[in-house]
Amino acid sequence: MSEATGSEKREAGAGLMEYSPEGLMPFGPVHPALKEPEYFKLTLEGERIVDVAPRIGYVHRGIERAAQDRTWVKNVYLFERICGICSFAHSIAYAQGVESLTEFVIPRRAKYIRLVIAELERIHSHLLWLGLVGHWTGFETLFMWIWKDREHVLDQLEAITGNRVHKSFATFGGVRKDLPEGIEPKLAQATKFVRERVKYYRQLMESEETLVVRTKGVGKIDQNIARRLCPVGPLLRCTGIERDVRVEDPYAAYDEIVPEVKTQTAGDIASLLALRLDEVEESCRLIDEAMEKLPKGDYKVLFPRAIPSGEAMFHVEAPRGELFYFVKSTGSTKPERVKIRTPTMANLLTAKEMLKGHTLADVPVVLTGMDPCFGCMDRITVFDPGKGKEWTVRGEALRKYGIEYYRRRAGS
């Protein structure tokens, strides 16, 4: 057969490119708007989005399985690695789940310190998202400014825990270190600074015309959709539903320092912006109050290596919403089973609903309105459209399938 000419090749390729009125457009797995690999198959009509099909599983790391091979306390630092931003939320959710299986009473000071770190983390996570909104809407200056301000919060985290991101700070029975000497004025200064900046950004986000037209009325959901699809965290609160684990089921010191649940009613991206700014301010207030009331005493109690048998469920309010942990122990030094439900997993379907009817230009900002953390949520489900069924693959079967697949490919 002779070599195909250029135009023949192009015609053969036209099928691949799918230049149909209903064009398919890949968004991911590797895309500048997504910080982690995840695939969204967009069906477009011109620029208008008709359908979105998320496909997850690109960064599945098998952490739940890995946890079964590690000791209880080692897992605190493993689960922290699930998320690079809300790492402390993961570690305290797990630690408190395990603590609830035992008789130990956590010192009050440790509870307060946990609250301070969790709130600092919420501030830095929200600021990170607010900055990224600038990035997604092409407003690079806003992105750079907010991220620069976020450094002040990260500095405090570093001063207290020794690390900026993976703090490795929580442990069973408290926290690993006491607050360092002379941290109070620094923290107060940081919260004051953040409050001032938040005031400025609120005014900027309400007045900057190009940002307003990109966020107001975009990605709108109402309470009905929210009730049907059960998103968590800011995505739920921006529709006006008051849900916050910190208030409903207080953990750490939230029973003594009660946060005010902030809500918005519009349910669009602009309301998410306003809501997160409100929450940053509220977190600043909580930190100030906690530092004022900080009790004296121990910052941890000693914990045994083996955990009594039993099952425990625990949830915390991570910056992105409710983070859920299930822990099962058979009395050994390793957990029998740990199940994690991250907020992104709960929010994904809502994001799909938010996208419908919008244009391609809205995809980055709407899709990420939930502040996604795909690395946190990935799991594997196999779907076979030919046979029309769906099943979840377990570790060993997947391994066999992988070996067979590559053998088949090498053989053919």
Add this chain to the structure above:
Amino acid sequence: MQLLTFPGLTFFVCVAFLFEWLERKTAARMQGRRGPVVTGPFGILQPVADFFKLTSKQEIIPEFSDRFVLRWGPPLYFAAPAIGLAFIPVVGLTPVLGHPLDLLFVLFIFSFSALMATLLGYASAGRYSTIAIGRLVLQYTGFEIPMILAVITPSILAGNLSIEGIVAAQGSIWYVLLAPAAFAVFIVAALAELEKPPFDIPNAKTEIVGGWMTEFSGSTLAYVKLTKNMSYVFLSALAVALFLGGPSGPVLTQSVLAQEALFSVYFLVKLFAVGFLIFSIRTALARVKIGQATRLFWTVLTPLSLLQVGVALIMR
């Protein structure tokens, strides 16, 4: 010879690199960053280094792309602003190339530039490129008419269709003072032509990756990027010539050579002032959507520029 060295191609390529450096540096300073610092003093050679690095990279041409267009498109695309710049007077009132009707040719260059971008994007046959080209064409149809009206306004005021004539007519007063709306429309249209925020819609990286340049690599990408910088210089130079009196300024010496040097200094100062104006706007705004951009062009800029043309006709 003048065409190739000063004030011709070599000079303007250097200015283009300098523009990119200044744009990056200003944006960085406004955003609280340092910007390029490594190559040369204050990182001034960074754009040059980037260019040569790209040219030395392997060029990957997608299988289904049109190789002929991808091979010959970039030089033609580059030619558009490069030839256009020869019509801008730099050292004196006379440009290197001049023609009594050269303003019309400059308008042709805008269309040609957009056409080449469209062709290049389509030829590379990527999904993101295809969407980007749709946006580019839509944006072009939006800003072309206000842009032409804005360019025509000075020529109405001067009663002349050559750039040389327009510059000469601004001896007493710059047209930016007589026709400020036309200047503003020109700057906004220039932002759209250059695909800078808030009109970086055809290459919005968080939406469609690299826009119509997604599939380019190696030297094609290097030349396309250089062309974009050249267009940047070209549009700023045109704004200087049409609205800011070109290279004219106080005559300080009798020596012809010294005066020519002074003229080029005046020109460069004005050029960088316009460039600075464009990249400050660029840094301070978010990207709008294509529908919002076209609405802005048709409902605000076009009536505004029409009004300005009417005012100019009355003023004459």
